Amino acid sequence: MAVLIPCYNEEVSVGATVEMFRSAIPSAKIYVYDNNSVDNTREVAAAAGAVVKQESRQGKGNVVRRMFADVDADVYVLVDGDATYDAEAAPRLIKRLIDEELDFLNVARASEEIEAYRRGHRLGNRILSGLVESIFGRQFRDMLSGYKVFSRRFVKSFPAMSRGFEIETELTVHALELRMPCAEEVAAYRERAAGSTSKLSTYRDGFRILLLIATLVKNEHPLQFFGAVGFGLIISAVLLSVPLVETYIETGLVPRIPTAVLVVGMVIVGLLSWFAGLILDVIATARQEAKRLAYLSFVPVWKKR
Incomplete structure (x- = not known):
């Protein structure tokens, strides 16, 4: 002790x-x-x-x-x-x-x-x-x-x-x-x-x-972390795209090209963030399993009594 x-x-x-x-x-x-x-x-x-x-x-x-x-x-x-x-x-x-x-x-x-x-x-x-x-x-x-x-x-x-x-x-x-x-x-x-x-x-x-x-x-919890980041980016992109869609419906044109490029980029990064979280979640599970096995390798005091 x-x-x-x-x-x-x-x-x-x-x-x-x-x-x-x-x-x-x-x-x-x-x-x-x-x-x-x-x-x-x-x-x-x-x-x-x-x-x-x-x-x-x-x-x-x-x-x-x-x-x-x-x-x-x-x-x-x-x-x-x-x-x-x-x-x-x-x-x-x-x-x-x-x-x-x-x-x-x-x-x-x-x-x-x-x-x-x-x-x-x-x-x-x-x-x-x-x-x-x-x-x-x-x-x-x-x-x-x-x-x-x-x-x-x-x-x-x-x-x-x-x-x-x-x-x-x-x-x-x-x-x-x-x-x-x-x-x-x-x-x-x-x-x-x-x-x-x-x-x-x-x-x-x-x-x-x-x-x-x-x-x-x-x-x-990488899926939770990167999924939240990806979800936030996609929601932001959707909000930014609303005026673009309205303008396109009215005129058939997309005059704000930089905003359109930004929206597409945010959606792509959001999806990549989600997939990265999915891959890292598999790795995190393997790490947790290894830590669990290390934890179980030691005999606690109540089993020595």
């Missing part, structure tokens, strides 16, 4: 995070991966009893990729090092993962403190979680939570392509696309310690997450 804590400039809270999880789950090995901190994060984490490692490529996604590659365990607890998440809930979360034979357990934040979970972050989280639900199915109330529990076969089959905070979205979509057994549990979320600041930017990281969602739709 392993607790994975990604950190960047968290010297005021990382020690408390390590101590809380050591107390909550004494049998777990705690890893702190520092991401180019310029304060004493590494020293504080080591003094608290964590195994400290470093990832030089900046961004939470890069850190998670390194963690998942380096650490071997049957159950993984991923949690931010800002001491805001409820460590006492960890034994309950792990027990549920094993008892219900889950591969992914998301921990939704419950907090009445405005400063702990700002309104802008709440709204953005709600919108992005709803968007993922509408595209990939199944609702997670708090997709962007930094507190999650995984099985070994989830971790070792996860490609981890994101670089920054959009990694939370990629984790969720990976579980949904492979139709893994997953669930969500609520746990307390508290305000950050004095001197600790959030690294998440509501607008910048929100935009990155939107781009990731679009990329994931393109990669995982």
Whole structure:
């Protein structure tokens, strides 16, 4: 069992995070991966009893990729090092993962403190979680939570392509696309310690997450993505062609040749986009089958009992 804590400039809270999880789950090995901190994060984490490692490529996604590659365990607890998440809930979360034979357990934040979970972050989280639900199915109330529990076969089959905070979205979509057994549990979320600041930017990281969602739709559902593009082009071409058709019926002439050429071009590109989506959909299905086989190649902890 392993607790994975990604950190960047968290010297005021990382020690408390390590101590809380050591107390909550004494049998777990705690890893702190520092991401180019310029304060004493590494020293504080080591003094608290964590195994400290470093990832030089900046961004939470890069850190998670390194963690998942380096650490071997049957159950993984991923949690931010800002001491805001409820460590006492960890034994309950792990027990549920094993008892219900889950591969992914998301921990939704419950907090009445405005400063702990700002309104802008709440709204953005709600919108992005709803968007993922509408595209990939199944609702997670708090997709962007930094507190999650995984099985070994989830971790070792996860490609981890994101670089920054959009990694939370990629984790969720990976579980949904492979139709893994997953669930969500609520746990307390508290305000950050004095001197600790959030690294998440509501607008910048929100935009990155939107781009990731679009990329994931393109990669995982190419027929849906390119079909929508093609449909939009064809509908636009039809609308542009209405005045041309009316003029032709009245006069027998097509005076606006550039518009006519544009309309024909848009229809051709729209049809090509649809056929490209059809071909890529076959490739995406093969990729999903390969990922599914990789996922099934690992034995989960509940089958070792």
